[in-house]
Every structure is written in C-alpha cells, then in structure tokens.
Amino acid sequence: MTMPDAQLTEETIFTWGAPPLKFGAGASDEIGFDLAQHDVRRVLVITDPGIARTGIAHRIADALHRYDLTAEIFDGVHVEPTDDSFTKAVGYATEQGPWDAFVAVGGGSAIDTAKAVNLLTSHPGELMDYVNKPVGLAKPPPGQLKPLVAVPTTAGTGSESTAMCILDVLSMKVKTGISHWRLRPTLAVVDPLLTTSMPPEVTASTGMDVVCHALESYTARDYRTFARKKPEERVTYCGANPVSDLWCEKAMTLLASSFRKAVADGANDVDARMDMMMAATFAGMGFGNAGVHIPHANAYPIAGMVTDYVPAGYPPDEPMVPHGQSVSLTAPEAFRYTFPAAPDRHLRAAELLGPGAEKLDDPAEQLPSVLVDLMRDIGIPNGIGAVGFSESDVPDLVPGTMKQQRLLATCPREVGEQEIADILRKSVQNW
Ligand SMILES: NC(=O)c1ccc[n+]([C@@H]2O[C@H](COP(=O)([O-])OP(=O)(O)OC[C@H]3O[C@@H](n4cnc5c(N)ncnc54)[C@H](O)[C@@H]3O)[C@@H](O)[C@H]2O)c1
Structure with missing residues (x-):
C-alpha cells in the first residue's frame, strides 16, 4: 500500500460513529442502573402524549426511581416536531430545570425533541443558531451536552443512534434539521417489547423509513468519490462505505423476513417485532453515517406542504404525511433513476429485500417492483396523489427538494430540478 498523498483530491477516509447500545426484551427496565453510572440525580423524561x-414513559420513570434518581415526565412532544414545539419543550425544561440528564421515550419525534432540549439547555443561543444552513446559522454546539439516553418505541427512524434532529420550520413551510456529532445520544436502550403497542399504520410507516434508510445508504455515492476534506470539514454523512454497507445489508434481510408480519400481527408476533427493531437499529447505524438521498430529500416538501391528508393511526384532526410515508412515496421512481449509477447494488438490494421475487426482463425494474409489492401489502398510500398532491403541485414541491443539498450531494447520480420534477410527476401514482 502506498501512503496517502497530501495533494490527493479524492477522499480516502470515512468515519463511522454510533452510541453504545443495550438491546433486547426488558432492556428498558435496566435504565435506572445505566443512568446511575453517569453520576446524575435529576432526570427529565421526554415523550409524546400518545x-x-x-x-411506557411512567414505567421508565419508575425504573429510574428504583435507583434513587428523581425523574419527571414532559409529555408535550409534538408528533413530527416543529420550531414552535421544540421551543415549547426547551421552555419547559428551562423553567423546571436544571436537569442532570435526559431520557427520550418515543419515536423520532420524542428523541429529536430531547436532542434539541439537551442542546439548548446545555448551551446559550437560539434554535436557529444551530439549525442547518441556509435556514439557520449551523453553528456547532460550543461544548459537551448532558447525558441523553434514547429509548425508541418505534422501529423506524434510528434517531437513537444518529447525530441529528429534524424539525418543521412552520413560517417557511420547510423541514430541516440540526446535525452535529455532539447531538448523538450517550446510550441507546432498544427494547423491542416497547413496540408491540404500535398501531399497524404506524408500524407500516415507520418500517418504510427503515427500508429507505437501508436502501438509500446502500446506494449512496461512494465516500471515495467526494472531494478530499480537511479534518475540520468532515460531515456526519460521508457516503456509502464498507462499514455502513454491512449494517444496511443485514437490515434488508431482517425486513424481508419480518416487516409484513409485524404489520399484520404486531401485538402478538414478538419475533417479528424483535427483527424490526434490530433492522431499525442496523439501518440507523448505516444511514446515520453514509447518508440518504432522493427519497428523503423529496420527503421534506411532501411533509411540509401537506394540506388536508389525515393518516389513520396517527393523532386525529391534524393534517400530516408521516415521515415514513413521505420518504417512501417517491422511492420506487427514485431508484429507477439511480439504477444506472450502481446496477449491482440495486440488484443486490432487491434480492435482499425481496428474496424469491420474480426476475424481471428489465433489471432497472427489479428494486422498484420489490418496493411496490411491499408497499401495497402493508397499506402505504399509492403515491403522492394519495396524500393530496397532483401533477400541478410538482413545480411547488421541487424547490423544497432542491433545498436539501446536504442529502442530494449523497445521490449516486447527478440530480437537478428537471430530474426531481420528473421523479415527483411519475410518483403521483406508484401502481
Ligand atoms: N433524527 C433522525 O435521525 C431522524 C431520522 C428519521 C426521521 N426522523 C424524524 O422522526 C419523526 C418521526 O418519528 P417516528 O416515525 O419514529 O414516529 P413518531 O415519533 O412521530 O410517532 C408516531 C406516532 O406513533 C405513536 N407511537 C410511537 N410509538 C408507539 C408505541 N410503541 N405504541 C403506541 N403508539 C406509539 C406516537 O404517539 C405518534 O402518534 C419525524 O419528525 C422525522 O422527521 C428523525
């Protein structure tokens, strides 16, 4: 092997990070012991009303009390958080604080809110100081945050192992995030038994988030094709790399065997819930480092510009396109578009996610076909048309996707406004 040349223009380095993990049935009962190791006394448990x-949140608080920790519960997390809801949660934590540590109990909404609360109660500044550019100033947190233990109750976002939190900026109708390694939870406590109460619609939507995390990371641009960075320029998402690939492949295998079962009988099929939670954790360890691309970039305007779609299984009376639905609706078409950039990877992904699926004459159709079969079986809406958009909305959606340059940079194929418009138009109906 030759030594890397300081003049090299192509990247030779990838990074991979994840918090320590405690995984398994009953893991959440041990949380008192785990937090007590961090020399903390007063803990805020952050969750949503559902x-x-x-x-579940009260059981976790009781587990903390057993180790003589003082635990209070904030249950005001907004499902799919916003700048307003983050600010309210930070306001509550500041008024009732100080806290020595935080425990997030819930899906991505609760875990992301807890990350923002931790950041903004550990350091001075306003939310927008830290939000990604161009919406915010993207300032790095000035120092260490307090311990945050993340306890996911959905098999979905992988937020328990990622270094970002996502919010809807209401005034701008745009979804964006805060992304910095200091946001990564101190410990992920992943207990599959907590997911048995998830309604089938939430199981389906959150599981599609896992599918897209695994597929997008696996097909992401290779880390070696980026321009070489200085150490201080390195970002969390570094492109597909051998370590992320392993996690994504394993996630796809688990999804293939258990996703349909978890949706059909998730209250009783504990084995399927175990596999789904493992898949979510594995995919989080993949995408949280490699990155995601077109389907996730499209999800931002699809969710941000919803008008009157109210999904079953989610809080009533509030129009929203749940995150997992919004990422999956353009996925079949996105993977048709990215196929030529990495045919082998798309075919391998189709094989892992749909073992035994009929081999199609056109190899570019294999992965979209496996995806569509899965989405139909688990009741995902049929395209962006089914959540309230038509072809005439496409020009309004495109700028929202194009703002997600951080994600589009990871796309394995050059993508501009025309291509995104085409993908959105062809995703009005997926089957
Ligand atoms: N930070 C990250 O890395 C990351 C990654 C992907 C998505 N996200 C964000 O996460 C959010 C979505 O999170 P999510 O998909 O996990 O769902 P969620 O947290 O929004 O929860 C969805 C619904 O399911 C209910 N629910 C959750 N677990 C339950 C259980 N065990 N039993 C009964 N009901 C339950 C909740 O009360 C809520 O009504 C979005 O805001 C998305 O942008 C973050």
Missing part, C-alpha cells in the same frame, strides 16, 4: 397514554 406514548404517555400507553404507560
């Missing part, structure tokens, strides 16, 4: 109603 999870609070299941009793």
Whole structure:
C-alpha cells in the first residue's frame, strides 16, 4: 500500500460513529442502573402524549426511581416536531430545570425533541443558531451536552443512534434539521417489547423509513468519490462505505423476513417485532453515517406542504404525511433513476429485500417492483396523489427538494430540478 498523498483530491477516509447500545426484551427496565453510572440525580423524561397514554414513559420513570434518581415526565412532544414545539419543550425544561440528564421515550419525534432540549439547555443561543444552513446559522454546539439516553418505541427512524434532529420550520413551510456529532445520544436502550403497542399504520410507516434508510445508504455515492476534506470539514454523512454497507445489508434481510408480519400481527408476533427493531437499529447505524438521498430529500416538501391528508393511526384532526410515508412515496421512481449509477447494488438490494421475487426482463425494474409489492401489502398510500398532491403541485414541491443539498450531494447520480420534477410527476401514482 502506498501512503496517502497530501495533494490527493479524492477522499480516502470515512468515519463511522454510533452510541453504545443495550438491546433486547426488558432492556428498558435496566435504565435506572445505566443512568446511575453517569453520576446524575435529576432526570427529565421526554415523550409524546400518545406514548404517555400507553404507560411506557411512567414505567421508565419508575425504573429510574428504583435507583434513587428523581425523574419527571414532559409529555408535550409534538408528533413530527416543529420550531414552535421544540421551543415549547426547551421552555419547559428551562423553567423546571436544571436537569442532570435526559431520557427520550418515543419515536423520532420524542428523541429529536430531547436532542434539541439537551442542546439548548446545555448551551446559550437560539434554535436557529444551530439549525442547518441556509435556514439557520449551523453553528456547532460550543461544548459537551448532558447525558441523553434514547429509548425508541418505534422501529423506524434510528434517531437513537444518529447525530441529528429534524424539525418543521412552520413560517417557511420547510423541514430541516440540526446535525452535529455532539447531538448523538450517550446510550441507546432498544427494547423491542416497547413496540408491540404500535398501531399497524404506524408500524407500516415507520418500517418504510427503515427500508429507505437501508436502501438509500446502500446506494449512496461512494465516500471515495467526494472531494478530499480537511479534518475540520468532515460531515456526519460521508457516503456509502464498507462499514455502513454491512449494517444496511443485514437490515434488508431482517425486513424481508419480518416487516409484513409485524404489520399484520404486531401485538402478538414478538419475533417479528424483535427483527424490526434490530433492522431499525442496523439501518440507523448505516444511514446515520453514509447518508440518504432522493427519497428523503423529496420527503421534506411532501411533509411540509401537506394540506388536508389525515393518516389513520396517527393523532386525529391534524393534517400530516408521516415521515415514513413521505420518504417512501417517491422511492420506487427514485431508484429507477439511480439504477444506472450502481446496477449491482440495486440488484443486490432487491434480492435482499425481496428474496424469491420474480426476475424481471428489465433489471432497472427489479428494486422498484420489490418496493411496490411491499408497499401495497402493508397499506402505504399509492403515491403522492394519495396524500393530496397532483401533477400541478410538482413545480411547488421541487424547490423544497432542491433545498436539501446536504442529502442530494449523497445521490449516486447527478440530480437537478428537471430530474426531481420528473421523479415527483411519475410518483403521483406508484401502481
Ligand atoms: N433524527 C433522525 O435521525 C431522524 C431520522 C428519521 C426521521 N426522523 C424524524 O422522526 C419523526 C418521526 O418519528 P417516528 O416515525 O419514529 O414516529 P413518531 O415519533 O412521530 O410517532 C408516531 C406516532 O406513533 C405513536 N407511537 C410511537 N410509538 C408507539 C408505541 N410503541 N405504541 C403506541 N403508539 C406509539 C406516537 O404517539 C405518534 O402518534 C419525524 O419528525 C422525522 O422527521 C428523525
């Protein structure tokens, strides 16, 4: 092997990070012991009203009390958080604080809110100081945050292992995030038994987020094709790399065997719930480092510009396109577009996610076909048309996708306004 040349223009380095993990049935009962190791006394448990109603957050607080920790519950997380809801949660934590540590109990909404609360109660500044450019100033957190233990109750976002949190900026009708390695939870406590109460529609949507994390990371641009960075320029998403690939491949295998079962009988099929939680964790370890591309970039305007679609299984009376639905609706068409950039990877992904699927004459159709079969079986809406958009909305959606340059940079094929418009138009109906 030759030594890397300081003049090299192509990247030779990738990075990979994840928090320590405690995984398995009953893992959440041990959380008191785990937090007590961090020399903390006063802990705020952050959750949403739906999870609070299941009793999960109270069980976690009791597990903390058993180790003489003081635990209080904030159950005001907004499902799919916004700048307003982050600010309210930070306001509550500041008024009732100080806290020595935080425990997030819930899906991505609760975990992301807890990351923002941790950041903004550990350091001075306004939310927009830290939000990604161009919406915010993208300032790095000035120092260490407090311990945050993430306890996911959905098999979905992988937020328990990622270094970002996502929010809807209401005034701008745009979804964006804060992304910095300091946001990564201190510990992920992943207990599949917490997911048995998830309604089938939430299981389907959050599981599609896992599918897209694995597929987009696996087909992301290779880390070696980026321009070489200085150490201080390195970003969390570094492109497909051998370590992320492993996690993504394993996630796809688990999804293939258990996703349909978890949707059909998730209250009883604990084995399927175990596999789905493992898949979500693995995909989080993949995409949280490699990155995602077109389907996730399109999800931002699809979710941000919803008008009156109210999904079953989610809080009533509030129009929203749940994150997992919004990422999957353009996925079949996106992978048709990216196929020529990495045919082998698309075919391998189709094989892992749909073992035994009929071999099609056109190889570019294999992955979209496996995806569409899965989406139909688990009740995902049929395209962006089914959540309230038509072809005439496409010109309004495109700028929202193009703002996600951080994600589009990871796309394995050059993509501009024309291509995104084409993908959105062809995704009005997927089957
Ligand atoms: N930070 C990241 O890395 C990352 C990655 C992907 C998505 N996200 C964000 O995460 C959010 C979506 O999170 P999500 O898909 O996990 O869902 P969620 O947290 O929004 O929860 C969805 C619904 O399911 C309910 N629910 C959750 N777990 C339950 C359980 N065990 N039993 C009964 N009901 C339950 C909740 O009360 C809520 O009504 C979005 O805001 C998305 O942008 C973050």
